[in-house]
Amino acid sequence: MTYESGDFKLHPYPWQATQWQRLCAQKATEKLSHAYLLKGARGTGKFSFATAFAGYVLCSQPEGEAACGHCKNCNLFRSGSHPDLRILQPEEKSRIIKVDQVREVIEFASKTAQQGGYRVIIINPAEAMNSNSANALLKSLEEPGEKTLILLVSARQGAMLATINSRCQQLPFPLPARQESLEWLGGLSNVEPGELELLLTLADGQPLTALQFANDQILKERARLIEEIGSVTKGKNSPMEIAQRWKDQDVTQLLGWVSGWLADIVRMQQTGDATTLSNPDLAAMASYIGSKASSRSLFELLQWVNEQRALSQGSANLNRHLMLEELLIRWLHLTLG
Numbered sequence: 200m201t202y203e204s205g206d207f208k209l210h211p212y213p214w215q216a217t218q219w220q221r222l223c224a225q226k227a228t229e230k231l232s233h234a235y236l237l238k239g240a241r242g243t244g245k246f247s248f249a250t251a252f253a254g255y256v257l258c259s260q261p262e263g264e265a266a267c268g269h270c271k272n273c274n275l276f277r278s279g280s281h282p283d284l285r286i287l288q289p290e291e292k293s294r295i296i297k298v299d300q301v302r303e304v305i306e307f308a309s310k311t312a313q314q315g316g317y318r319v320i321i322i323n324p325a326e327a328m329n330s331n332s333a334n335a336l337l338k339s340l341e342e343p344g345e346k347t348l349i350l351l352v353s354a355r356q357g358a359m360l361a362t363i364n365s366r367c368q369q370l371p372f373p374l375p376a377r378q379e380s381l382e383w384l385g386g387l388s389n390v391e392p393g394e395l396e397l398l399l400t401l402a403d404g405q406p407l408t409a410l411q412f413a414n415d416q417i418l419k420e421r422a423r424l425i426e427e428i429g430s431v432t433k434g435k436n437s438p439m440e441i442a443q444r445w446k447d448q449d450v451t452q453l454l455g456w457v458s459g460w461l462a463d464i465v466r467m468q469q470t471g472d473a474t475t476l477s478n479p480d481l482a483a484m485a486s487y488i489g490s491k492a493s494s495r496s497l498f499e500l501l502q503w504v505n506e507q508r509a510l511s512q513g514s515a516n517l518n519r520h521l522m523l524e525e526l527l528i529r530w531l532h533l534t535l536g
């Protein structure tokens with residue numbers, strides 16, 4: 200995960216107004232805590248909120264509850280090079296925030312801010328700290344330097360050390376209301392109005408994930424995969440051929456989609472109600488396969504897909520080609536009864 204200068208926005212997202220006002224009010228009354236845990240669903244912009252609040256805290260002439268955007272501090276902030284801001288995240292190709300990285304920011308926190316104000320440390324994602332890193336940070340959390348603000352960002356609070364958790368003020372970020380996300384997405388030029396609903400559904404209601412999907416033209420890719428999986432069901436292509444074609448596919452995402460399609464087939468089979476589907480555009484396919492497959496074979500495949508997906512996210516060395524081929528063979532057998 201990397202950040203770009205585009206991440207250094209001055210304002211929070213519209214659905215973060217409550218959390219923003221809460222921190223601004225604390226700042227105004229000089230009651231800012233030294234550490235916050237920004238927690239909640241992925242794809243809602245918690246990291247962006249953290250950087251925006253850092254920008255506000257660092258700004259030398261804030262206007263109301265926002266950074267001015269043009270003072271020296273704001274310019275440094277927006278270029279991603281403010282000397283009093285540190286962003287701690289896994290280094291390239293690593294999933295872990297290492298203890299040396301933590302020690303370096305603790306050292307940073309012990310010095311006086313170069314611009315005379317706050318020093319801000321953002322840790323993203325906080326659960327990427329291993330126990331050594333987390334323990335190194337603990338001391339800083341217990342004895343924070345003056346005017347040090349630490350913002351920890353996490354979508355997996357349960358994976359964090361409890362002792363870290365308990366030393367932070369909790370700042371929850373629930374998933375925004377669907378309508379609010381749709382309105383925000385609808386105002387963006389790169390999202391097709393007709394695709395809004397489906398994009399947000401596929402993104403599990405996470406507005407920024409939906410935007411990412413739009414940018415990546417994910418609906419086109421999904422349509423291609425559906426067509427290819429259909430070509431196996433129809434006997435036009437062998438599982439081996441399609442598995443070969445999928446060799447560069449993001450397997451975790453693919454398995455996530457297949458898992459969702461299977462869950463929809465189960466729903467269709469049990470309720471016959473297309474309005475409950477997570478993939479409403481695939482109702483016809485769900486209905487067809489649901490009429491052919493036994494519920495037992497559906498559940499078995501669903502379980503297998505979820506297991507493979509978990510494996511693909513871990514460090515296990517997965518034989519992707521074999522796994523994809525098995526997936527397609529199993530899918531084919533669903534409709535063969």
Ligand SMILES: [Zn+2]
Nearest residue numbers: 258267270273
């Ligand atoms: Zn400013």
